[in-house]
Amino acid sequence: MSSNNDNAAAAIIAFVSGAVIGGVAALLLTPKPGHEVREKISGLTESAAEKVKRMAREAKFRTGPRTKGDEFQYDGGDAWI
Numbered sequence: 682m683s684s685n686n687d688n689a690a691a692a693i694i695a696f697v698s699g700a701v702i703g704g705v706a707a708l709l710l711t712p713k714p715g716h717e718v719r720e721k722i723s724g725l726t727e728s729a730a731e732k733v734k735r736m737a738r739e740a741k742f743r744t745g746p747r748t749k750g751d752e753f754q755y756d757g758g759d760a761w762i
Contacts, residue, residue, distance in 0.1 A: 711718055
């Protein structure tokens, strides 16, 4: 059973390291000037940070404590059917 966990961990490490190497290669080989690349990267990191914060809030809300009958309360989504 531990060999499955080892294989999964190795696959994740390989994927992440490949993504990092690919990102570095893309930055080094880009035809744009350095300041444009830095501006684009800072914009991407800001939007990624906002997305992570939003997802964390949603996850916290969805996994929060529930009282009996909460599953039938209107949450502001689509119409009741």
